Amino acid sequence: MNPENAIEVKDLKKKFKIYFDKGHMLKERLIFANRNKHEDRWVLNGISFNIKKGEAVGLIGRNGCGKSTTLKLLNRIIYPNDGSVAIAGKVSSLIELGAGFHEDMTGRENIYINASIFGLTKKEIDERLDDIIRFSELEEFIDNPVRTYSSGMYMRLAFSVAINVDADVLLIDEILAVGDVNFQEKCFQKLKDVKQSGTTIVIVSHSLSQIEKICDRCIWIENGLIREDGAPRAICKKYLESMEYDRLERAEQEYVMQKEAEERKKKEEEEAKKQLKFQKEEAKKKAEEEERKRAKEAERKARNATCRDICSQCGPDARREGTQEIAITAAALLNHQKEECQKFHTGDTMVISCSYEKKVTEKREGTLSVCFTRSDWVYCSGFSLKLENGIKYQFKDKEQIELKIDSLPLLEGKYYIDFIMENDGEVYDALYNAIGFSVETPSRHSSGMVEIPHVWKIDGIQMKQIAYKE
C-alpha cells in the first residue's frame, strides 16, 4: 500500500443473491430445495480508486447504482466477492446514528454505550465526554433518560457522539439532516474542522450542494462502474444534466402511454354506448351522466395533451384551462442564442416566446401574463402586457410575442413558467406550470430567491461587480 494513500480499492466486485422465495426455516430449506433458486445480481462490477490521506471524496449516482454498497464494503460490514479494500488507520462511520441507545438510560450512560460501539475505550470516552455534551447542547438534560428526549435532541446526541470519534477515515451516508438549521450549520462546521485536522472523508449523498461544499473530489458511480472521477463542480454538473435527460425521457414515455390509454378509453366508450342502447332508460340516464363526467375528464386530459402539442418543453405537470376564444399556439423558453433551453445560470439572458391565435371574429381585449413560480409553490414574480402599457391590449388575429430578460435575477432552484391570457378574470387560455427550468448560481455571494442588483461601496470606492456571465 502506498503510504500516501488512506484507501486503496482494487477491482472491487460484489453480487447479491436475489431469492425468488426465500425460506428462512430449516424445513423450507430442506424440503423446498428448489425454492432456494436465486438470481445473482452484480451490484459492483469492478471499481478501483485510491484516496489520498486527508482527501474528502463524495460518491454520487442514482438510486441502486452501488454507492452505498461501496461504503459498506469500505466499512467491512459486508465483504467483496472479488477484489480488495485496504484502509490505513482507524475507520469510523456516520451511517447509523444512535446505535445501541437504551430508552430508559440517561443521556450520559448512552454516550458510553454508543461510543463504545465505535470502538472507544473507557478512557477515550472520558476524555471526550465534555466535548460531546457541549457539542450536543444538551447540558441540562444529559442526566435524564433518553426516552424523555424529543427526536431532535436524540439525533443531536447521537450525532455528537459519532462526530467526536476521532478516526483516520470517516465514512458518511446521507445523514447531515440533523436537528434545526443552526445545528446543521454546526455539524457542517465540525465536519470541516475534522477535514482540516487531516481526516480522510468519504461521503455518500444525494445533496450535490453538500458534496460541492465539502469534497475535493467526486466519484460518479453508474451501474456498478465508475463513470467519472474528478472535481466535484464539473462532475456534479454532468451528473445533473444526465439526470435531467432521464427525467425528460421518462416524461416522454408517460406522455406516450397516456395517449395510448386515452385511445383505448375512447374505444371502450364507443362500445359502452352501443351497449347502453339496449338498456333501460333509467340506467341510460345514469350512464349518460357518468359519461358526461368521463367526457369532461377526457377533455381535461386532452387539453393537457395539447400542452405538449403546442410546447415541446412542457413537463408532465402542465395544465391548461380557458375558453379558448384566444388560444396559445406555441410557447418556448429560449437562451440568448434563441435555442430551446431549460437550464440557466443566474445572470443569463432568457427569452420567452409565445404565439396566439384569435378563434372568434369579435374584438377581444385583455392581457398576457407570464408568471414565475418556484418548485415549492412560492410565487416569485409575474408581469403582464397590460400593466406595462397602462391600457388593455387589443388582441390581433395572430401574433407572436417575445419577452426578454437580460439578466436573470433568480437564484438557484427549480422554477415554472405560467402563461395566462385573460381579461378581467375571464380566462381565454392559460398554461399553468407550462415550462419548468432550473437555475444554478455559480457564485455564492447571494442567497435566497432573487439577486437584487446592488453596488458595494467602501470608503467611497466602488467595489468591482461580480459578473455572473462568463
Next chain:
Amino acid sequence: MLQKFRELYHYREMIISLVRRDLRGRYKASVLGFLWTFINPLCQILVYTFVFQFVMRTGIEQFSVYLISGMIPWIFFSSAVSGGTTCIKNQSEMVKKIYFPREVLPVSFVTSAFVNMLFCFIMIFMVIAISGRGFSPVALLFLPLVMIVEYVMALGFTFIVSGLTIYFRDMEHIVGVIMMAWIYLTPIMYTIDMVPEALVSIFNLNPMTPVVQTYQKILYYKEIPNMETLGIAALFALIIFILGFYAFRKMERNFAEEL
C-alpha cells in the same frame, strides 16, 4: 485467533456497556425490578423440591440444597444458550450498519447471564447457611475455576447457535426443545448413581454432566472436586469453544447480508 482476541480486548468497553445495559435495562420497567433475578429460579426450585421430595421421593438428603447447587449453574447455561440464539438477530440494525467484531454480541450476552448467576449465588449461600450444612473453604477455592469452565463452554455453544439462527430461523425453537430435554439428561434432580449402569456411558457424553457434578461436589458434598471430572469438563469446554469460535468466524462474514 490471537488477533481476534486483541481486537475483542480493544472493544472491551462495548462488552461492558452492553452487559450493563442488559442487566439494568432488563427489569427497569417492572415493579419488583432486579428481585426477579432471584424470584424466578427460587420458584422453580420450590416446585421441583415439592415434586421430588414429597411426591416422587428421590431419597436425597436435604434435597433442596442438592437441587439448588446444580440448578443455578444449569439456569445460567440454558438461558445463555437458548437466549443467545437470538442475540445477533435482535441487533440486526446494528450489525447491518456498523462495523464491530461480531463476537462482541455473544460474548456480552453470555457474560450478562453469567453475572446474573453470580448474583444468584448469594441465594445459594443463603440456602446452605439456613440448612446448617456449612461450607468447606478449601473446596470453595475451586468454585471460580468451574465457573470459568462453564462460561467458556456456554460461550462456545452460543457462538454456534447464534450464528446458525441467522441462516435457519427455527434454530431458536429447536434449541428451546433441546434445552428442555437436556435438563433431565443431566444429574440435577437426581444423582448419577441412580442412572442404570448401561446408560452411564451415555450420560458421561453430556458435557454438562461433569460441570454440574463439580458444582455439587463443592457446594453439597463440601469436598475438593474430583480432578478427573474437572479435567473432562475443561476439555469439553475447550473443544466446544474452539469449534464454536471457528464456526462463528465462518458464518459472520455474511451476517449483514442474511439479516
